[in-house]
Amino acid sequence: MNKNINRWQVLIASTAVLLCTGAIYAFSVFAGPLSASQGWTMTEIMLAFTINSAIAPVPMILGGFLTDKGFAKWSIAIGGMMFGLGFLLTGFATSPTMLYLTYGLIGGLGQGLAYSACLSNTIKLFPDKRGLASGIITAGMGGAAIIAAPIGNALIERFDVLTAFKSLGFSYMIIIAIAVIFIKQAPAGYQVEGWVPPQHQTNQGLINKDWKMMLRTPFFYLIFLMLFTGAFSGLMIAANASVIGQQMFQLSATTAAMYVSLYSLSNCAGRIVWGTVSDRLGRNHTLSIILGMVILAFIILTSFSSQVGFAIGIMILGLCFGGVMGVFPPMVLENYGPVNQGVNYGIIFCGYSAAAFFAPKVAAGIATANNGDFTKAFYVAIAVALIGVGFNLTYIQLKRAQKRVIAINKAN
Template sequence: MSVIAPTARNDATVNRWAVLWGSVAILLCTGAIYSFSVFAGPLGEAHGWDKPAVMMAFTINAAIGPVPMILGGYIVDRGGARLSILVGGVLFASGFMLAGVATTTTMLYLSYGLLAGLGQGLAYSGCLNNTLKLFPDRRGQAAGLITGGMGLASVVAAPVAQWIIREHSVRTAFVAMGAVYLVVVLVASTFVRKAPVGYVPPGWTPPSGAAAQVNVSWTGMIQTPAFYLIFLMMGVGAFSGLMIASNASPIGQSMFGLTAATAALFVSAYSASNALGRVVWGAVSDRLGYLNALMVIYGVVALSLLVLVAVDSVIGFAVGIVGLGLCFGGVMGVFPALVMKNFGPRFQGINYGIMFTAYSLAAFFAPRIAASMADAHDGDFTVAFFIAIALAAVGLFLTLVFVRYSARRAPSQAPTASAQPR
């Protein structure tokens, strides 16, 4: 296991809140990648492309996610946070604008799929992992705000894109919004400063035992049971949220009798809940403890899914998807801080990039399993809900195992001096 115990450094020249809000502004732009459903229909109509061909651009975008996350983490861990963010932001904005002028699906795949996907991952990794290193006292809150900006992006971008498309064209929407994103990224990145190694915020005293914290490189991380437990916990935690994110509208229409327009409103409510959950659960986890927060999250996920199964009304649908949205946001807000706590801040970039492949696997399987279950049961997602409930129970069990593992491992083997789980 490769470890480093850096000397604590108090650097008052770094305005960590400016870095945080600059990073949030950048992710409010790159998070617009998840509003692609607004563009998909108009793109197909404008060019005569069928829906599967258009959606392949989003599939490519999601599939390459782990690559820029790990690459960006490597750059961040070597002090290149601003480089990762700038390159990522420019690639994202360029890919977004080029998607508007694409005349073939190949051009669309290269622009929106490849360029924008690489850019989004690089910027996300740079913003998240660099900022977390500046908040050893508020890791959950910082992670929640950063990922919350990502989640809120589609809530803002979707109605703006709809208006531009309606008043002008889908091409204008891509080009105009991409140009705005480029300007915001260039301006906001000027507020970003790399986090000093072993940074300690002015006026904050590390808790007893924190000086013994070590930093585990990725080669050491993958040799620990903690890595595999967290990996599985993250994968099953993201499953239900991704299942609903990709199928909220069909679920509302086929199981609860909603019109397409009403179902779209609930999709927005789910996105807003997702963004809010990242902020709220991130802050709560700092006080409740990361593992305690995750146990509550898994429990609420199971209850929310049971509401969708048992309450056959619009109110049941609303309660279910809001609960799932808040918890999906919680998963995205808590796990970055949990990874840093267990493996240290020095190699957080590449460590979390590797851990994030659990999310990518969930993103591949969850929508497909839900859609196939619905197709096999005439649009009824009940079987998919029960699968997700079972996985939430697995997540709760794994978290309890992790609590026992954290409490029993010897101090010399633990990434931190304290054996108390958070």
């Protein structure tokens, strides 16, 4: 079925929402000033980022369920407003506990609800360009800090960090309210005129599995673990980029904020570039390249102490983190079908949340124990990426075996 719907309008409006909720990736700009003004330790502050990211599976599964049932617009509106409110209320935080409630819980629940609905709803409108659509929509999340980092830093310097949270939170609520007006629910069975699905996508034995059926396949566990290993390095840098720049590469707060924006710009570009590449090369071959580049980036960061080395390293890591976030949504859809994409991806997204729980804490803890030096944390990230390569190769081999079995069964 193909109803009259402007899918590009939905894509643009959904991306605008995520350009707001993606401000979580600029957290390192706020972390230092929060510590200085409120007297909280960096470990206490980073727990707020961890809560925000780690809570995501709960609202993502709920948002996916609502989207699959036809309530994508409501999910996006409620989630987006919750995120903006959480950001706004963070400006009134007087203790780490309140920070965890506002930025961590309220902001995290809202961000996950909006992200799940925006992504799951939009990708259903682009069966012919899943990688590209996933790349663009997730680029909103990755690119948000390009805007939030310099504006947040300017507000902090002119006023204070709490005023920055209040101003940005109020602005996000207005932008999201406007964007939601242009978002429409993806029609069931949406098809693009003149486009013929590839044969593997029309094989009903491989698509439209619900979450219970998904959990019974070996590919679920591999995808979950690949997402964890792929997101680990990106989340480590996203939470600590400004601190790494200042402590290891002697950058000023303003210059470090600029590099946070550079990281986010790379993150944003990576989602579109790698999403498009994965449409051509396949999701897993693309992921192999991404993980190889992650390892290269950390080798650069550990080998060069110059500002140039820092710039090259975080640009590569930004591109790769963006690639990871752009590759996995279509990978899930192609394994389990579009009908239950919202719930299925929400469950698999627990892999991202597990990485969000460990990566920032591991990095901050290692740096604290080594006088602000993140080098050993980079070694941990290299090891995690290597493990991810192993999971990816296992997935590829199992897929090849599955295709051989299907071919034999057809021949018989």
